[in-house]
Amino acid sequence: MSRQRDQAVLKNKPDNTAFTQQRLPAWQPFLSAGYVLPTFFLLGLVFIAIGLGLYFTSNNVIEIELEYTGRSPNSSCHHCTKNDTKDCKCNIEFKVDKTLPGPVFMYYELVNFYQNHRKYGVSRDDDQLNGDLKYLKEPSEYCFPFRQDGQNRPIAPCGAIANSMFNDSFVLYKVNNSEISKVPLNSKGISWWTDYNVKFNNPKLDNGTDLKQAFEGTVKPHNWPRPAYELDTNPENNGFINEDFIVWMRTAALPTFRKLYRRIDDGLQPGKYLVEISYNYPVLSFNGQKRVTFSTISWMGGRNPFLGIAYLVCGSVSIVTGIIMLIVYIKYQGQNIRKVE
């Protein structure tokens, strides 16, 4: 009988493991002032140090921003905003006081342009842009209403994003007294390496290498002056792998955005400069603005004091909180221990 019982005990008895008995070895920390106070002070100091570094780095970045929308009649580009102008050009002059060491990056900036609008953002066909011949002829439904033209011919590249590609162009001149010399602008490497090399590809026919042939049967986007295969004479920068196009196709996060236009490898020496703008892109209809920007870049990107200030504030706050907590700690320490005892 007793053996039977022992067996039953053995059979029914739960496993005596640390896990089943909820006694796994464990570290049992809790947020006490003892741990937290030093952490706060340390954190504060580290953050202030980082903040100072960031702040000065950001302040060393030089940025020159030129607005050329031409809304006001005094603006040099005002004449280009009239309706029936074609191939309008306007010039903007600016002065560089201090040397901008190379490379200097040249951006164009649009304001109040909702590239992040949902309907706009989906209006593209990544398969088509990847060079898939099938989608070249039959673009995705997402491109609607910029999928086919009136005669049901496929648009390449399809969609609203491609259709609205930024088409102002800039030429930069250095003005030495009356002499004007062109500053060389480098357009290579302005788009992500992976976009240029992997994500975007020109359609390729089996027999030929001619881009025009590959695009046969498609039409250009309605707003484009030229078809995609005539974007550039350089075959490495033509068609879907045109870097300006790739840059445009990366939709911006916010309604005011910059996009990289060119790089000036040698930097800008002090002096007078002149930007010649081919003014094509209409922005006044949606109360937009256009700017062109020159900026040097530090290891942490362009001029943006936010991070530095935020680090400084956060660091100071944590030190102040630390002090407050220290006071509370000292004041109430004795009481708690007395209470517990």
Added chain:
Amino acid sequence: MWAELRKWAEQAGEGWRERRAQQCVGEENWVDSRTVYIGHREPPPGTDAYIVQNYPDNRIVSSKYTFWNFIPKNLFEQFRRIANFYFLIIFLVQLIIDTPTSPVTSGLPLFFVITVTAIKQGYEDWLRHKADNAVNRCPVHVIQGGKVVQKQSRKLQVGDIVMTKENETFPCDMVFLSSSSDDGTCFVTTASLDGESSTKTYQAVQDTKALRTEAEVDTLNATIECEQPQPDLYNFVGRINIYHETEEPIARPLGSENVLLRGATLKNTQSIYGVAIYTGMETKMALNYQSKSQKRSAVEKSMNMFLIVYLCILISKALITTILKFTWQSDSVRDEPWFNMKTQAERQRNKFLSSFTDFLAFMVLFNYIIPVSMYVTVEMQKFLGSYFISWDEEMFDNEICEGPIVNTSDLNEELGQVEYVFTDKTGTLTENNMEFIECCIDGHVHVQHSISNGQSFYSNAAIDFIDAPVGIADQERKELFFRALCLCHTVQVKREDETDYQKQHQDGRSSVYISSSPDEIALVEGVKRLGFTFLQVKDNFMELENPEAEIERYELLQILNFDSVRRRMSVIIRSVTGEIILFCKGADLSIFPRVKAGKLDLVRQRVQQNAVEGLRTLCVAYKVLTSEEYDSVHALLQNAKLALQERDRKLAEAYDLIESDLDLLGATAVEDRLQDKAAETVEALQKAGMKVWVLTGDKMETAAATCYACKLFRRSTQLFELTTKRIEEQSLHDVLFDLNRTIIRQSGSLPRDTYSGFSQHDLHDYGLIIDGTTLSLIMKPAENGSSSNYKDLFLEICRNCSGVLCCRMAPLQKAQIVKLIKSSKEHPITLAIGDGANDVSMILEAHVGIGILGKEGRQAARNSDYCIPKFKHLKKLLLVHGHYYYIRIAQLVQYFFYKNVCFIFPQFLYQFFCGFSQQPLYDTAYLTLYNISFTSLPILLYSLMEQHVSIDTLRRNPSLYRDVAKNSLLSWKSFIYWTCLGVFDAVVFFFGAYFIFDNSTMTSNGQMFGNWTFGTLVFTVLVFTVTLKLALDTHNWTWVNHFVIWGSLLFYIIFSFLWGGIIWPFLNYQRMYYVFMQMLSTGPAWLGIILLITISLLPDVVKKVLCRQLWPTATQKLQTKRKYISAEQSTIFMLSQTSSSLSF
């Protein structure tokens, strides 16, 4: 004219009543009873018409689904749940209208949840199918044409004669026809049915027990009329009509002792024959497996409240954005800039309709704020978490070889919220292991050990007993008393082994008594030590051995069974001399009014004194019946037993008539010892802030003694009595008002800090004793409506008492009390604990019902939510497991809402920067996987393993339980705190990323990032913050926690690398290509992520530290104290050393 009218009305009324009565009878016959033709034999003509009846076959179907209906039925079941239905609607909206996120984002999680649940349920059902098949295919022996035929169990029909051999399980419910043993009995264990492992004896029908072979049984021509299947295992009402060729048919009553139930096993008997009456799903076993009513925990209720709040938030968010979008669009320049033209169809769309679809689209975009995975996680947490209870080794009882059983995992957290504990006394607070202490015969007290010397003595000087020399008359009374104890019971004798039956029969010593009532065993064993040994019941003769070693035989004529209403039982026996005697045994109150002779006063005094000492008393009386009297008694009982309708009532009336005019013999006292650590447990529960009420059917004095013993009442406790005695002196009204005034006056002078946790030395400690009669007076609704007043007063009094004892309670009254407290205006959480059938009603009524695996069968255990082996285990169950489960689930719920606010609020803010175009901030994969994989496991594991303080601390400090009382972690205050924290974090994420992006480049090569990088930055900060927030809240870092928390962060990173690292085929967009890597290749992203995580976590840390310092809870004080004791003891010691040396 009026008179005529009235007459007409009366006639009409009568007619209607009559008609109804007839109909009722007819209907009842048709609905409530069935006729079974034994062996499918037609009854002889002229009796009843043979009606072929269709009963289900003997197939047991415990499975819910079949192969064909699994998918539709399971889907239907699952979508009946409101949350699943909500997600289905969202999914359908996504399919129908043009929405910002693809249907995959809500479809996949929904599909995942549904599939996981379906797989779990399908697997369980498959197991059930397998078990069903095994049972349904197992062979049974059926008599057909005088021969034994083997059949599959499922082919058994009602009316088949079945043969069952030893150690086989009965295949269906059947009426016991005959047995291989001579006396027509068999032994059965119902262990698998109700858990009682004792062997019970069943009786074959008297007129058929002679049919011992297949051929004989096959000649039987009889019908059985019985009630339609009832789930009650312990009741059966039926009648057998046996037709002989020549004679009149014989009718015999059938009771539960004639019915062998499916699931029970035949023991110690070679074989039996029976006729199937209930088969398949109609067997009592199958009827008992029906699901019980659903209890919902307080946490679940607040969870649903929060859900509604979030639903409102969701709808208002969607409304706000829709309105803003509408105003935004009123400017056509913004609505349709040239670069983002609309199609013709879009332009022509009805304004109202498009606003509505916009609203739906925003709903879809923000729908993740109600987390689909929360329900799954909560369910998994409950299901898996409940294993920790059944695994608990400390709650395993070696004596009965059983540990705790979790019948429902829905209420785990409710164990941490209990405010009222209602406990049964017998078997719960006490061992229910009775020991015979003394008896009192006509006022002479016989203490057990002295009786063996043949002495009797005064037991108490306060009671004047006259110890006359033991005369012949007294000696006779004494022996009569012992014989009464020996005969008046329903104890069975269990023989250890069938083979040496003879030997044991001779010495009788190694036999074991078995009964459903431990009192009876104690009495029979006690009287055996006094020389009268009960041997056995054989062929309706009770055999006993008297001190002279002679065997006396008494014919057992009738047993008037015990029931809890009557609270007594009787037997009628005929001695060898032909004398017919009725012995009656029962509670004092149910015997004394029926006594007309005997030394009532002396016995009553003794009984009361024993009761004060906490002994259980029973009174014994007898009466001699003449044979004429017996005949009328027999007829009365027979009539009542044969009745098909209202048999119970008729029987009760008959018993009432028979058990009267008794001659009181004496009383017995049996001790029921307190359970191990019962007092400690009650004390701990009280310290934990729970009010303990003892509800018992016992007498006031006995119960009060037990209450003192288990420290429910202390010496300092001021007791108030609300008993019949007091009500007789004063009106109920006055008593109640008096008590209330006393309590309020005295407690008013005290500062009210009973909840502060450290003031256990209350000066005024009140206890209340109330009995059943008074309670029913209080509960009775009075005509003038003042009853509610009484109830309120009563509740007010109870609330101020630390312990309440309710004695003389009927089972239903126990439930009434629980209900009364449950529905009082604070709606406290109640817990009922009990072990017997009389506790079932309160176990079912209370928020949490706990059964004790006791000696009185398993009924309480089967109806309970949790079973524990002993009362002392309640302490760990509530104080440790309950506390843990509560904080775990509370954190789980709050955290789930928090992390989804963090998740969705940035998306809401983003709408202000994307022209309210419903642009999602995060990529589809992130939207989909956030809840089901990036942030799901850490919280699940947290909610399984969190221990904010150690098990031992919780057990040693019951007052910690008060920290979580009243659902404090899920109060609106903390809910709002969590939500605000979530909103704050979301604002930090979004605007942090916004300003980091602010129009300038983040890279060192001048390239720009797009909107998906922006979303990924926010998302990365989000995942890290939310996970680290949980890490901050984790107080118990086992390797599992480390693995899961760091593992899920690592998983997020690896997934993002993979997701962005490949041009995914079959996807029509490649927007995430290299986004994550490009982001991480820049310095500001890293610095920004670190900064934003820190800012998001800082306020919570500060709040925690300050709260801990300024307003520490008891738990936190203990944590601090423990730390001081363990770590800084040495420092303090050193400091005191230095200071003392300095003072010199």
